[in-house]
Amino acid sequence: MPELIDTLLTGGTVVTMDGDGRVIEQGAVAIRGRDIVAVGPAHELREQFAAGETIDCAGCAIIPGLINAHAHVPMSLLRGLVADVQLDVWLLGYMFPVESKFVTPEFSYVGTQLSCAEMIRSGTTTFVDMYFYEDEVARAADEAGMRAICGQSVLRFPTPDAPSYDKGLEYTRAFMQKWQGHERVTATVAPHAPYTCTDDIYRAAAALAAEFDTPLITHLSETARENKESLQERKLSPVAYSESVGAFSVKAIAAHCVHTDERDWAILSKHGVGAAPCPSSNLKLASGIAPFAGMLAAGVNVGIGTDGPASNDDQDLLNEVHLAALLPKGVSGDPTIVPARQALALATSLGAKAVHLAHLIGSLEAGKRADIVVLDLRALHTTPRYSYAPDSIYTQIVYSAHASDVRHTLVDGRFLLRDRQLLTVDEERVKREGQAIADRINAFLGERESNLLDKIVAIGGVQQAEIFEVQVKACIADAEAIAAALNGPAFTITKATERTQYDTYLMFADPARGRVRYREDHRRDPGARLDPKSTLTLTVPAAERDDFPHAVLLSRARYTAPADRSLRFYREYFQPEMIVEVEKQRRRWRVIYKDEDFAINIDRLVGSTEPGPFLEIKSRTWSFRDAEHKVALIAEMLEHLGVSEEQLVKQEYVEMEAKH
């Protein structure tokens, strides 16, 4: 009398990923409720069981559902937002400003739905997440029928969902309580990274994870710089630091682990910490290539993740498995390392250990949950099929199969994808809603990109400060005569300095956008501070007045402030159409002339074909009336200094140099 079951997947190549590495040609998997009840040859299982439904899997591989060990699933809404920039530009210029403005509960919910749809389509059944409003991630994952470990991010800075980390930890506790005991969704805590947290955050997170018996999720050793700074500050690698603050006293999952070494692996292995490199993201953000072979040899439970779709840009875990097989070969010169079978284990049997769910998932065995993917191997790109060697099915899955070959996806015995149709997410609706949110971000960024001031404010968090200046320039013959005249009775010198100024102008085809000047100012006079001062100045054309006598210009700086990032950052961030460099030796005086404050410069351009030296007289102004008064004073000063009308120049240095 055959046993009753719900579903029999039959006729495919069953790749169990069990301890014996069983592969069953013409195999079958029997499912009752949420569980696998048997795995074996199809003819045996067909006799043994009476299935409510029999699914013909001829020509397909039946594999364990894939486990994405590190993701930020709501970030699907930021996919393709910006690419090919440095990490700081990516984070500070784009991700942080956009997230602080747009990440809401709705964002996390819709973004997760979009990601769940993509993951189900590409064979992922379990994901480990770290983001904001993680309760919404959990809700969307649950509704989609997926298995998920949802980590609420905690940072020492304000986040979109918490003004302080205390509040963040409170939110996290409530979140963990709410989802406690759920069949598929684990709510947990995710201290973001050692460089964004404090010892206290890690300790509090470990206490929460211990109390609820959930995994603690964190980022470790993503970049070489992170490691270097950790060693400088704490004399500990990020892994060793995490151990020291108790993060590994509980089940832990450490994303990335790109820059880890033998000592780190010993720690990870000792505590059973799951490591989750994210090959595409690690390449794209230029973090490097994780030491897969080393970690595996050291007995670390290595999983694999997609990371967030803002840096990947997809959530195709098979592609990550493919990279995990390819990259270690390419960089080591040894084509035998991380063979296909081991690469697939990263997303299945070993991945399950990495995320602390090996008792439930990761292999096709009686008693485990029925999280199963059926891959159709009858595509052009998976033809032909070789089977003479026992490992050829792994080769075919890892090196040839694509996400688009996923035909069925089941979690807990339930079809989430069936014959390539999504059953638990309304694909068209979620694409529409996702695009609607992206449209708002797109409009915000479009506006910001066209407005340099907005773009500066976005990264600086500073206030706008308009400065008008009147300014005259002259090409002079004898700098020493001018300097001597300044020491005459007409002027009171309040300060005299000498400097070398390196100015880089970031310019745009449309002059109305203005230009950004990055200045490195080195004082050369005795006793001055040695370290140069960098400033960033946005200048826009002063359309208001262009008719002062004596070649006087009115200039308008929309913004000026210390430049706390590098020139490289600004160059990449502003993406100018033209860059002009001006280097000058400047002697600078602050003088009082008839109770008004003026700056007087004598400049010698370095490496320029322009004549010179040049004299500049400048003064800040606040009204047209004040400007007219100062223009009159400037005319007098020019006379005192012996400068004639013919010597006056109406061009700025950058305009002179831009001609060349």
Add this chain to the structure above:
Amino acid sequence: MPELIDTLLTGGTVVTMDGDGRVIEQGAVAIRGRDIVAVGPAHELREQFAAGETIDCAGCAIIPGLINAHAHVPMSLLRGLVADVQLDVWLLGYMFPVESKFVTPEFSYVGTQLSCAEMIRSGTTTFVDMYFYEDEVARAADEAGMRAICGQSVLRFPTPDAPSYDKGLEYTRAFMQKWQGHERVTATVAPHAPYTCTDDIYRAAAALAAEFDTPLITHLSETARENKESLQERKLSPVAYSESVGAFSVKAIAAHCVHTDERDWAILSKHGVGAAPCPSSNLKLASGIAPFAGMLAAGVNVGIGTDGPASNDDQDLLNEVHLAALLPKGVSGDPTIVPARQALALATSLGAKAVHLAHLIGSLEAGKRADIVVLDLRALHTTPRYSYAPDSIYTQIVYSAHASDVRHTLVDGRFLLRDRQLLTVDEERVKREGQAIADRINAFLGERESNLLDKIVAIGGVQQAEIFEVQVKACIADAEAIAAALNGPAFTITKATERTQYDTYLMFADPARGRVRYREDHRRDPGARLDPKSTLTLTVPAAERDDFPHAVLLSRARYTAPADRSLRFYREYFQPEMIVEVEKQRRRWRVIYKDEDFAINIDRLVGSTEPGPFLEIKSRTWSFRDAEHKVALIAEMLEHLGVSEEQLVKQEYVEMEAKH
């Protein structure tokens, strides 16, 4: 009055890849016959032209057809044959034996059809090939409607289609004559690589390419070893060598260029040689990562290829473009290099220069051929779409889009793929025919894998040689007493040597398969040659007789020969289930006893827990009668040497050691 055209692709984002990098949102491409007649905003082109057929491309990107600059398309039939092994095992153990046995005109024709179907589906419109029976490649490519540069391989060794390179060059000339003047298919010559060719081959190939004005195709600097050997042998890098033998006096395409440096780039750039790295294959075979950024900065015309599907394992060029964008970032630490737009150029505008077809293809411009791909960007993994930044369409195509997003593929204005339906290749038939050929290879390999002798013969090209030996072994107390007895009157010593022998046994669960012994034999006696001798011996159980007296064994070696490859090679090639190592110090005598030749060994096992030393007496035998005669002589010899029955041992050393 609107102009008549055949086809208007309208409403998509037209990514022209032209010199100005024009991207036209809501754009259109007008096609008449084989040519693009206009590219512009959809509303303008709809007014300007009356189209026989208008194709709505809303939500899609319209891009130039992709150019696969290096492939071996018939090798699709070998996809997934073997993976995760060293290059020598891959080539000598699998590719060469299989190719020499199975590559026929039919193989090249069917394999090309399969590849064309896959390439058309994934957006490739032009490919550059190098294989055997290239006339069949050209025929299949022509029938599929693709554009192709088909290079007939020439090597200094016999190939499946030519017993010598003279014949190969004759075949090539006839092939080139036959296809001369074809609209889409260029027949040309492909000297395989500097390490497989001669100067003469390169010179003859360059002469052919000059005569027919076609590109010369070759492999250069794929591996570090190739470079090292080239520098040792010729004091020239492979690139410099190719220049020296005239290969760059004609249009040339150099595949791989992984291990090239500034000097090589200067040569490639000077001669306009196209470089075609193959990222997936270069990783999988552990060759390395090509210096994309360096070559691009040096002005080399860099294309990109898939290489053969036996090492890739797909022909998905978008995936290679993706890797070309990711890998240089990951290894350099600079995420700004090879940005998406430049990566896409490798497969389009710059790729066209690399394959010397930039006058026809590579960009969407009036006057060029209508080789066009329409990518549907409305999938989950390409949602949402950002458009605020000019380069975001490249980001989306390079980092998010997959081969499965290709909706239409046109070559010369003709649809080869339309709404994801192949129009010029019968997909089901070609999959069936491809699998049928693979089934024969699969059977051959299955047979070979189960038969160690076949597996040895496959790589050795040697003849089988059966050797039977009678052999007796004893555990002795006093080696010196035996040595003294051998100097007695009963024996005539013809040779005496001392050796250290390192034996590695490759063993299998099924003892009937036999075992393979790899021996390194070091002579230690004065005056002997210093270099060790390596031999490979296959021993199978001698089922014929097991009942000789005096613990005499009959052993049967199916094969023994110098081992001309490394132990590592054999270990990987035979994939033994168990490996046993035996090291021994051997004193060996060749003696004549009663006119028969015997070998007598006194062996001391090194690092073993077995007692010893051991005495062995062996002799070759050819018949049971001869064997019985020698067994009787051995009994006498044992008496002469003072060895009793109790001292006899019926185990071989490997069996003693295997127990531990």
